Amino acid sequence: MKALLITGYGDVKDNLKFSQIDKPKIKENQVLVEVYAASTNPVDYKIIKGELKPIKKLDFPARIGYDVAGVVVEKGANVKDFNVGDEIFSRVSGMSPGTFAEFVAIDSELVCPKPKQLSLSGAASLPLVGVTTIQVFNEAHLKKGDKVLIHAGSGGIGTFAIQYAKSKGAYVYTTTSTKNVDWVKELGADRVIDYKKENYLDIAKEVDVVYDTLGDDYTYDAFKAIKKGGKVITLVGVMDKESAKELGLNWFYRFILSLKRIKINKEIKRKSAHYKFILMEPNKEQICEIKKLADDGFIKPVIDREYPFSEAIEALQYQKTGRAKGKIIIKVKE
Ligand SMILES: NC(=O)c1ccc[n+]([C@@H]2O[C@H](COP(=O)([O-])OP(=O)(O)OC[C@H]3O[C@@H](n4cnc5c(N)ncnc54)[C@H](OP(=O)(O)O)[C@@H]3O)[C@@H](O)[C@H]2O)c1
Known part of the structure; x- marks a missing residue:
């Protein structure tokens, strides 16, 4: 599958590349999600810059991206509350878990159904x-x-x-x-x-x-x-x-x-x-609370720009300007 990878610490433009890597293998409590949309966050470029080194150092090449919305394509034996074909959204756990890729494995304890009224891009803009x-x-x-x-x-x-x-x-x-x-x-x-x-x-x-x-x-x-x-x-x-x-x-x-x-x-x-x-920790209950707030009309996504997957590096460079008006989306699958 195609994935964006971090190749070293430094500037965004010099330390990212697209690669073909193996599709993740899921564990019994995980779902494999085909990524439709991911959103960028300042933490993505801060990780590349090395700002999170005191918390955890990366092994290169490393995956990148936290927020995701997509469709379940496979589920582990212990996953009861999701089925293949479900539309979901999540803030994936771990240091740079890799939502800027065609597929991502996610612990089902961090997955919630996509808010009903929102597009997959809208849903991907909200978790983190x-x-x-x-x-x-x-x-x-x-x-x-x-x-x-x-x-x-x-x-x-x-x-x-x-x-x-x-x-x-x-x-x-x-x-x-x-x-x-x-x-x-x-x-x-x-x-x-x-x-x-x-x-x-x-x-x-x-x-x-x-x-x-x-x-x-x-x-x-x-x-x-x-x-x-x-x-x-x-x-x-x-x-x-x-x-x-x-x-x-x-x-x-x-x-x-x-x-x-x-x-x-x-x-x-x-x-x-x-x-x-506060250093946020992903939390299923709170991701599902976001779904409820969106379903009840209290939260509407604010999306500044959407980039095709091939322009994910440009998306991160725009995020780094610090001038985004709301969220930036990477459309991994059109
Ligand atoms: N600790 C954690 O767990 C955690 C979690 C999430 C985010 N964060 C951090 O929180 C910060 C904000 O995140 P974010 O996603 O909101 O960033 P962001 O989307 O990149 O913020 C961009 C916005 O900041 C505004 N801005 C810049 N300087 C400003 C100023 N002096 N006064 C008022 N507005 C200003 C800009 O508006 P103008 O163009 O109008 O200036 C722009 O719309 C980042 O540093 C991020 O890394 C930390």
Whole structure:
């Protein structure tokens, strides 16, 4: 089968190639899925760059891609809840498990039926950003009436997070640049802050939760936006002590992180805040929750561009610009 492979650490354009490799053999608890659509995420190019080396080093050539929607073509002896021909979607587990390929083997514990109203491309756009967001807002114990600030409302995460937080009855502030303001408003955000013209810290005040998708100064400044006792949940900021331990980082990285945390710890104390770094874990219950939200009309995919499989490297290069308006799809099978 045809698969996109990572050949080494470095830049996207120099370290990816298409190859013919063996179709995966499934285990008793797995399904073999013919991939129709996959979506890209920033983690794909970060893995190629080597940013996830402290968590796990790759053996090259390595497969690439996490999100998938497709059709079950084979099932293991222990798989009871899926049949050949079922349309499914998933966020596959493991370090770069390889959804940018014609077939992928997936543990049935991570597979859910495709949302009824969505195309396979729409379904492939949701799992990673959706599960991440559910885990972030679970950590924040989001409740009706909470004021939340979601950074980068026009990104893959932001477009899902706005719709999800609204479905839970939150008041949503979000940031984006001028060109995206109008369509981001249509996702349901209560106050879209144009970061080219406005300072979000003058507008989003005393919020209950900041969903930090940008890191660096945005993480520190999040403590200015929250009320006393508020929560800052980050995807890209400095890792908290527990997360660093859980991820098995070695003593050197943990030491560097402890230095970086000095400033954050002062902010946490000053605001009696809850601070947590989330590294999403795939979770079937949450993938199926996304299906329900889509079936009930609370979540609509936001797709910026669709690329044919032959242009998957271009898709990743576009993802890397950091300017995507929602999600990017690779159409593996037309
Ligand atoms: N820890 C985890 O488990 C986890 C999970 C998922 C994602 N992540 C990370 O979360 C980050 C966001 O992911 P994503 O999928 O949303 O990325 P993305 O789709 O690439 O985000 C692109 C969007 O970011 C916006 N943006 C860039 N700079 C901005 C700024 N200063 N203020 C407001 N908006 C800005 C851009 O809008 P403009 O063009 O208008 O600026 C663009 O629409 C990535 O770093 C990703 O790796 C981590």
